[in-house]
Amino acid sequence: MTVDQEQAHQDLVDAIIIELERKQVVLPTLPEIALRVRSAVEDENIDAIKLAKIINADASIAGRLVQAANSAMFAGMVQTSSVQSAIGRLGFVCVRNIALSLSMSRLYDFKHDSKVYRAVKQVWKHSVKVAAVCQILAKHKTNLEPSEAMLAGLIHNIGALPVITRCADHPEFENNPDLLWNIVTLVEAQLGHWILQQWHFVDQIAEVPLNYRNLGRSHAGKADYSDVVTVANLIAQLPEPVNSLPAEWQSLPAYQKLDLDNEQCLELLETAGEEIRNLTLVLS
Numbered sequence: 001m002t003v004d005q006e007q008a009h010q011d012l013v014d015a016i017i018i019e020l021e022r023k024q025v026v027l028p029t030l031p032e033i034a035l036r037v038r039s040a041v042e043d044e045n046i047d048a049i050k051l052a053k054i055i056n057a058d059a060s061i062a063g064r065l066v067q068a069a070n071s072a073m074f075a076g077m078v079q080t081s082s083v084q085s086a087i088g089r090l091g092f093v094c095v096r097n098i099a100l101s102l103s104m105s106r107l108y109d110f111k112h113d114s115k116v117y118r119a120v121k122q123v124w125k126h127s128v129k130v131a132a133v134c135q136i137l138a139k140h141k142t143n144l145e146p147s148e149a150m151l152a153g154l155i156h157n158i159g160a161l162p163v164i165t166r167c168a169d170h171p172e173f174e175n176n177p178d179l180l181w182n183i184v185t186l187v188e189a190q191l192g193h194w195i196l197q198q199w200h201f202v203d204q205i206a207e208v209p210l211n212y213r214n215l216g217r218s219h220a221g222k223a224d225y226s227d228v229v230t231v232a233n234l235i236a237q238l239p240e241p242v243n244s245l246p247a248e249w250q251s252l253p254a255y256q257k258l259d260l261d262n263e264q265c266l267e268l269l270e271t272a273g274e275e276i277r278n279l280t281l282v283l284s
Helices: 003-021 032-041 048-056 059-069 083-090 092-108 115-141 146-154 160-167 177-198 225-236 247-251 253-257 262-271 273-283
Strands: none
Touching: 003 160, 003 177, 032 048, 032 092, 048 059, 048 083, 048 092, 059 083, 059 092, 059 273, 083 092, 092 115, 092 146, 092 273, 115 146, 115 160, 115 177, 115 225, 115 262, 115 273, 146 225, 160 177, 225 253, 247 253, 247 262, 262 273
16 A cells, blocks of 8 residues: 555544544434334333234334243243233333344344445344343342343444444445454444433443443442443453453452452353343344
């Protein structure tokens, strides 16, 4: 590459970063079913019959919600076969979070087969794994709502989505994935926070993109969703099977907030392995 080509390349990168930092991007929108379910659950007059009718209007989400209710993560002694009975088992808040989580996959469903768009699939695959681990950590190591932790894990890197789709307009990134990920790393946290604010998520969820990479983050009080996502994100990056964990994790504030040590963490991952795999399949 000549000096002029390198300069042109850097100018392009700088222009895209400025555009993203100024939020001059196409904002991803929540799928219609997610908006309808969330609005319904916020209605004090909602009941299981009305909510089931809304969810049943989307056959894909309805079927996967029943599948989730029957998974090892949520299942009772008796299998359920209807959305209404799944609502009765899980409760409105959990159903809302699962429906939101299940609908998120549509944001990542691109038909293009370029290397840039394959990066979108890579982000989604990682998010699903983080979400499944978040559910387990919240369920066993905190008083947080597990389905809310799952949702936080699924959307922790939502800021990467508009970055990747914006860069897809430029062939320069097709054969330079490192450059693409450099841009993602620079702006995804602020973008993710902004997107979740626009989607009207509560602050503790909306701040997850800002916090989860900060391994030194410390705060007063009990573990929050950022702590759960921080640890889950580290776990999700490990090659499987997970047989050992880095010793330095035990000094991380988020790890300590979850009252974890490496022996406990490995035992939990082994014990809950089936739950994690099942939930990953449901979300995928």
